[in-house]
Amino acid sequence: MRSLAERSSNQVSLSLFAQTLPNAFPAVEVAPQTWHSYARAFVQWFEYAGIARFKGQSILVLPEGSAGMGRLFGARLPIRTKGVFPQEPPGPCIALLVKLVNGPLKISALDRYERDSLRQLLALGAVEPDSAEAFRLARPDLISDGKVLQAVLMELLRRVPGGSDALDLLIQNPAASPVDVGRIFHSAHSADWKPATTQSVGKHFRAWARHAGISTRVRRQPDADMMSATTRLDTLFDI
Structure with a gap:
């Protein structure tokens, strides 16, 4: 280390x-x-x-001689950080960030969905422990007047494994598919994912990128009329 x-x-x-x-x-x-x-x-x-x-x-x-934290015996981690960001859409996470502007929140005060959001914010580095049972904003400058500051979010997104490469891909190609984006995280984590997981991670990251000010667009599909005009049904197998 x-x-x-x-x-x-x-x-x-x-x-x-x-x-x-x-x-x-x-x-x-x-x-x-x-x-x-x-x-x-x-x-x-x-x-x-x-x-x-x-x-x-x-x-x-930490510097040598720093104080330790936590307990070894009888201790139970109240919440675990998932290994991959993102696994949740940004909307609920941002709503939780807005709540944290008013001060630390206890885990016991969060519902199941807010705890999922908290795990993602921990993985992002946007929040940090305030005590054994509470969390606070790690980047108070992330939220201003109830809105996410795009530059700060961009900085955090670039720090997560695979985040910088995924952002660069979307900047160069706003129509990059969720699968294309998800493959970057698949590689960054040496993960053994099913295709649906790769697509889901890519889809969520595209949404996070939009909140950071990056434009994305849906890949254009072939025009249906053009397809019908150029496609001939020559055999029963083509029908």
């Missing part, structure tokens, strides 16, 4: 840390996504020891 941190301004993505673990444990053979779970478990130990802290989907290496 420290070696990675020295090469990346003291902040390491969870995805990159997970990718280094197979070389550290060559005798262990597990599915690629399992290394992501192991990486998260390691960082939770590092947090307890005062070595590192989670910051969204990144890991911030």
Whole structure:
């Protein structure tokens, strides 16, 4: 972890840390996504020891002698951050951000859907723990007058694994399909996803990108009249 941190301004993505673990444990053979779970478990130990802290989907290496946090025994994490952003549409997440402008919120005060949104905001790095049971805005400048500031959201989106490449694709090609966008995240996380998951992640990211000020458009379909005029039904198999 420290070696990675020295090469990346003291902040390491969870995805990159997970990718280094197979070389550290060559005798262990597990599915690629399992290394992501192991990486998260390691960082939770590092947090307890005062070595590192989670910051969204990144890991911030702390100065030597930093205080640890959390408890090992009898402790239950109240909420877990999903490994991939985005898995939720932006609307409910932004609504929760607006609520957080007024101050930290306790997890117990959130309904099931708001907790899903909270996980995504943690992965995005837009919120952070305020205590063991509450969360606050990590970027107070993200919301102004009840609206998302596009420049700040753009900055956060570029920091998530795959986010910068996906944004660049949409800037160059606003009609890039959800599958095209989803494949970037599929690769960034070395994920074992079904096609529907890849498409869903891409669809959600396109929506987040629009909130960051990027225009997207639906890929144009062939004109039905043109298709009928140029297509001949020569055999029974063409009907």
